[in-house]
Amino acid sequence: MAQRADCGPGSYPETGLQGQVPLADRQSGRSQQGYSCNMELLGQYQGEGSTWVNPSYDHCAYMGTAFGGLGRKKSEGTQVVDVSDPGRPVLTDNLTSPAMLTDSWESLKVSEERGLLAAVSGGPAVGALFFDVYDISQDCAHPRLLNSFDATNLTLPANVLGHEGEWAPDGLTYYASGSVAGSLTAIDVSDPARPRVVYTGVAGLPLNHGFSFSPDGNRLYLTRYAPAGVDILDVSSIQRRDPLPVIRQVGSVAWTDGLISQQTIPIVKDGTPYLVVADEFGAGGVRFVDISDEIRPVVTDNLRLEIQTTPYVNERRQDTTGNGLFGYESHYCAVNKRTEPTRLACGEFQSGVRVFDITDLSKPKELAYFNPPAQVGRNSELLGSEHAAGLVTATGASASDATNLNLGDLSRPLEAAAPPNLTADWCASPPRFVGSDQLWVTCQDNGFLALRFTNGVTA
Template identity: 25%
Template sequence: MSEKFYAKSPGNEGYIKNMEVVAYHDADNHYLFQSQLYKTADGKYYLYGGCFYGYGVEIIDVTDPANPRHVQYMPVMDPEVYPYMSTPKVQIADDLMIVSNGNCLEFLHGPAPEKYTPAPGGVHIFSLKEDPEHPKKLSFWSTGDEGNPGAGVHRFTYNGGKYLHLSATAVGFKDFIYRIVDISDPTNPHEVGRWWNPGQFYGNQTKKTREKEWNGWQGYNTYPGFVHFPYVDGDTTYLSCAGGGFKILDVSNPEWPQVIGEAKMTPPFATKFGGALCHTFMPIHGTKYAIGMQEGERQWTYNKNDFDKFGVQAMCGIEMFDISDPEDPVLISVLPYPEVPEDFPYKNFNDLGYGYPTSFGPHNLHEPMTGKPWLEDRSDRAYDCYFHAGLRVYDISDPYVPKEIAYFIPPNPEKLCFDVKMPNKPLGTAEDLVVDDRGYIYMNAMHDGVYILKCLV
């Protein structure tokens, strides 16, 4: 296999270290966001990709990773009715596929149509058991705020069993809160519990407080944050709360989630303008450690007006925590800044030639879960899609001294999947990834399909 296999065109080859590109698939020209894997009883592997700007799920047969096969792009709602909708996240376990539903974000996807019908917020539930190439629709659970659903459901966890754990909008609340939905009968899902950060419940606010909006979607300087991602392991939820830090909750009684401990992160990390500041927090299985991260942003979201307003953004990074005492999670190390290739056109990933430092940081970690045996689950390794720094692989065998060991920065996209204005040429971007139990890495590149890779170390 040629080492230039991943080149898009002469001079647009990306950057690679200690990895190999096994295959590339254009994902039927859809912009994939989160992907999930499913392994059938007879050993076939399928990749299901949600779309941050789109109306369905891309299905690819990856049984032979070197020859991925497009199966179908499966609509979950009618794009003629809902032209600005988003199906960003997918979770799969117990032969069920759950797909989140909501609307796009103007700062990220460009302006909405002048007149359009907002898509309802919620989750679609499908069965994969009968035919994984043609999922069977079982139900749709609605957030209940049809009049103003916003982004609806964003990140969530399904690790099998009775409950979905959602970051979702709700009537009477500001932004995403934590909602727990019983799907023991997947044809009749219903909410059983919820939790939120102080300041999110409108009923506790004065008119003056309610009218004070935030300065940036992460909740800068107005309230502690919104619930971005509940990662659930047994009866424990590891909650990422944007500006509110990381929290550990006891959910043994899902009707009454209880905070056990927390780690405040902002400040000093991610203080002004980023994505969901505290983005992901999850345990390293078989150890007393956890990994957490703050989200940066993509190149065009932090423009000169934002820089003039906010100034320099504080570091967004990836950290290791000792959680041997869940009441007192302790930060013990910070993973290194991504290595900059020698021939990269800019001196670092904060300086992208704009004349001011952009908002930069990691995005999505590979998320092993106990209910998904087809996923790689190593206690000595972490993977992160680091936006314009590409896919990064870390040795975390010593959590006090984590080391970067490999990377892949994809080639720059040669087309865009939605209407955004970029001040410079579009840069290759790693969005999300998942790793199977064979060691194959499936990395979604913004605007630019799926790369299938192997780590060589």
């Protein structure tokens, strides 16, 4: 378990366990004031809320919006937010090409190397066909669609199935995983105006998820649903553009104290290569995997909040019931640097945004957190929020209660159910360290948040 943060002056700390929004706070309205520790809000663009994964680049942020609100939102598609003044983020554009319009899910990603923004259509969990590429290198506040069809806002099909996506480090290939049947598609974007599929097939187990790459782009670190874990794949054949590329599995590691691994981040710590891996179900938290032996990776350390630990199953259930499928789980994280990182920031759904000192991977210490005000009663105003729109919902126990959740529950995300009670937000998107004193992040109900560290905490 991560050591608790020491909250200094100006903080508005949690009232219960580390990471908890207690039922009493939800019922009294206390959660609508939010919680903070050594972190304060600089500026916000809420709009109508946002979806799962939303990147930022230079002085701009990009907010996908939910499929569930399609046709009813005031501002459709992906919202472009100019954060030149972090105290006053402003909407400057909205992107309505096919993938951006129909919900990019977890595929909206930036290539820092080439200054490109791209996404595949995620639709209501898994989409198909569309892949949109924008130039953000010249004017990030007004992205320019590069692969439009006949100078329209349409793009030609260039993907098979889409749920999650990521750029290879050189920005020449964009990969999309479709979760269903272990599908994986590699798209050549060397000419962004004419992207083309160079590989489509099956990778990893039948249900794959998020992924990242080695610096040379030859290894793909792919997470999977169940058993939770990571497959290390050799994708050098795609990277070389072999005429008939083949993916080869190199190694894998799995665990049973979590479910549905979401994301990997390759880092080097004390000269040893690791993966940072987050589980989005089953209270698995975040773990560190030594990949110096690619054939036999080893989990060395685990980072959990107090509320994610075994003794608090009942608290997790009673607090989060009625607020959708996700409770106190990890989702997407980021480090302050890939080589010898000292800070890890994670979106932890109803536990908010958490920042840790990982100078010693075996002894993580929480430094700061920000859990934004709950948006109770605003479901109809937040049609861009996947959470508030209620498309992904479930009755009964939340995902953090591994004892009462199985993969069968995940086959029914579109069931009609009562709208989520919004007694806590869903912070699912990867944070981004900006300079030494800021963290930019998007939470689903509160939208884009520019946060500043206080009380001597730095990035």
